[in-house]
Amino acid sequence: MVIEVVSFRESTFKEIMDVLYRSLEDYSLQEGLRRTMANLVPAPYRVLANWSYIARLAEEIRGVKEEVIRNIDYYIDLTIKNVKAYARGEGFYARTREDVYKIIDSILEDHKRRMIIVKAKSMVTEELKLREYLIEKGHEVYETDLGELLIQLSGDKPMHAIGPAIHIPKERAVMLTSKLGIKLARDAGHEDIVRGVREFLREKFVKADVGISGANAVAADTGSIVLVENEGNIRLSTSLPPVHIAVTGIEKIMPTLDYAIKQAIVQSGYAGLYPPTYLTVISGPSSTADIEFHRVYGAHGPHKFYLILYDGGRRMAVEHPYLWEQLLCIKCGRCQGECPIWELTANNWGGNVYGGPMGLAWTAIVEDKVKASHLALLCLECGLCKEVCPMKIDMPRIAHILKRELWQS
Amino acid sequence: MIHDPCYYARYLNVVEEPRKLLRRGGLIVKDVARSGRLTSCCGGPLEFITPRLAESITRLRLEELKSAGENIVTLCPICYLRFSIAGNGSVSISDLADYLYTIYGD
Numbered sequence: 437m438v439i440e441v442v443s444f445r446e447s448t449f450k451e452i453m454d455v456l457y458r459s460l461e462d463y464s465l466q467e468g469l470r471r472t473m474a475n476l477v478p479a480p481y482r483v484l485a486n487w488s489y490i491a492r493l494a495e496e497i498r499g500v501k502e503e504v505i506r507n508i509d510y511y512i513d514l515t516i517k518n519v520k521a522y523a524r525g526e527g528f529y530a531r532t533r534e535d536v537y538k539i540i541d542s543i544l545e546d547h548k549r550r551m552i553i554v555k556a557k558s559m560v561t562e563e564l565k566l567r568e569y570l571i572e573k574g575h576e577v578y579e580t581d582l583g584e585l586l587i588q589l590s591g592d593k594p595m596h597a598i599g600p601a602i603h604i605p606k607e608r609a610v611m612l613t614s615k616l617g618i619k620l621a622r623d624a625g626h627e628d629i630v631r632g633v634r635e636f637l638r639e640k641f642v643k644a645d646v647g648i649s650g651a652n653a654v655a656a657d658t659g660s661i662v663l664v665e666n667e668g669n670i671r672l673s674t675s676l677p678p679v680h681i682a683v684t685g686i687e688k689i690m691p692t693l694d695y696a697i698k699q700a701i702v703q704s705g706y707a708g709l710y711p712p713t714y715l716t717v718i719s720g721p722s723s724t725a726d727i728e729f730h731r732v733y734g735a736h737g738p739h740k741f742y743l744i745l746y747d748g749g750r751r752m753a754v755e756h757p758y759l760w761e762q763l764l765c766i767k768c769g770r771c772q773g774e775c776p777i778w779e780l781t782a783n784n785w786g787g788n789v790y791g792g793p794m795g796l797a798w799t800a801i802v803e804d805k806v807k808a809s810h811l812a813l814l815c816l817e818c819g820l821c822k823e824v825c826p827m828k829i830d831m832p833r834i835a836h837i838l839k840r841e842l843w844q845s
Numbered sequence: 846m847i848h849d850p851c852y853y854a855r856y857l858n859v860v861e862e863p864r865k866l867l868r869r870g871g872l873i874v875k876d877v878a879r880s881g882r883l884t885s886c887c888g889g890p891l892e893f894i895t896p897r898l899a900e901s902i903t904r905l906r907l908e909e910l911k912s913a914g915e916n917i918v919t920l921c922p923i924c925y926l927r928f929s930i931a932g933n934g935s936v937s938i939s940d941l942a943d944y945l946y947t948i949y950g951d
Contacts, residue, residue: 816886
């Protein structure tokens with residue numbers, strides 16, 4: 437294997453360590469993590485013991501995902517073609533962040549100027565800093581996933597793949613939601629916070645011009661997207677506004693709709709949230725042909741559907757000798773909860789978006805390989821992440837090579 | 846109470862062997878939830894890069910082990926050393942070899 441030599445930078449390493457040491461002393465973070473870990477870690481074990489087919493599905497889709505990644509250009513083209521053919525929407529491939537901005541600008545240009553946009557949680561839109569961009573453009577943007585809304589209000593980075601606000605104890609959540617004018621007692625319980633946010637967001641859902649979501653999987657044969665959730669915010673974000681834009685990474689493509697649904701099931705199972713409260717398949721805009729069999733687009737759901745397939749370094753990673761394997765990741769976040777380092781620091785051990793074991797290669801792919809190599813120095817190579825990963829991605833090996841490339845310098 | 850070392854359990858798949866040897870000697874072997882192939886690291890590999898973080902990891906794991914049993918048995922000299930230092934006499938840490946000698950020695 438070709439070793440890419442990366443120079444060790446004292447300052448980069450020091451920055452990383454400063455953040456880690458600060459997080460060890462951050463009482464709120466440690467308390468939030470302690471409470472979360474007790475619920476987060478055992479959940480997938482219970483799910484996998486109860487529904488044994490989930491582990492079998494995981495094994496099955498790994499091979500399918502490898503095939504997609506090896507032929508990624510073919511599958512990108514096929515998906516875009518079928519979004520038009522079957523989903524009656526429009527599909528785009530976007531190489532860079534700016535390309536995504538341009539596509540979204542052109543979609544929004546067709547409509548009125550200042551818009552209310554409701555967003556479902558998506559790590560890819562975090563990569564894109566899409567919320568920040570749209571707010572800068574003058575739009576009113578609301579994250580509708582409770583955890584992600586707390587992230588929007590706190591300005592923190594997401595701390596876990598599916599639970600972005602796991603570091604925020606409820607006392608801090610009360611403080612943060614008060615920024616929206618939600619009035620809660622200082623000792624408000626979990627239920628009070630959820631009710632306050634629900635009442636606040638309900639009106640935004642109804643008034644929203646555009647809904648933006650990610651996708652847990654994309655089906656190349658039908659141009660559909662599959663979404664999995666428990667809050668119900670994704671259903672509201674993707675069905676109440678007249679326009680729905682889905683943004684996701686190219687590695688989420690599956691050859692067919694049945695595999696796309698399987699991928700969403702595996703993701704939800706390994707995240708410990710099974711059965712998922714909602715599993716949604718969206719194949720384009722809503723429509724009706726109930727009067728004279730004349731089809732009208734835009735019934736109760738959106739009348740426009742757009743799918744943006746984002747590259748952001750992924751296509752380069754396809755050719756990479758060892759980073760490619762991370763493209764199999766379905767972002768369930770299980771490796772994070774199990775990692776002894778992540779257990780103490782959450783995504784503070786990570787790049788701007790992705791942290792923990794999965795965060796090493798993802799940071800190298802979408803952000804900064806040098807930073808990833810320095811982060812890898814902390815990996816224990818204990819191997820637990822690989823053991824619990826549904827795709828059995830050899831993250832300890834990736835960390836080992838990233839380290840070795842640094843030592844060569 | 847066996848603490849499986851990462852390398853034995855996950856890289857070499859040595860999980861049942863030490864348990865069998867101890868049981869054959871009449872001992873009762875207990876396990877924490879995170880054991881066998883799902884064992885949790887003692888923090889040793891980080892000792893020279895960041896002793897502070899390594900210590901926090903060792904303490905967490907030791908608490909977990911202590912909550913399930915009095916006598917902790919390790920198989921790896923790094924785990925042994927780290928738990929001995931972190932335990933500071935508050936808990937009994939032994940290497941598997943100590944037990945094997947008692948059971949099968951001489």
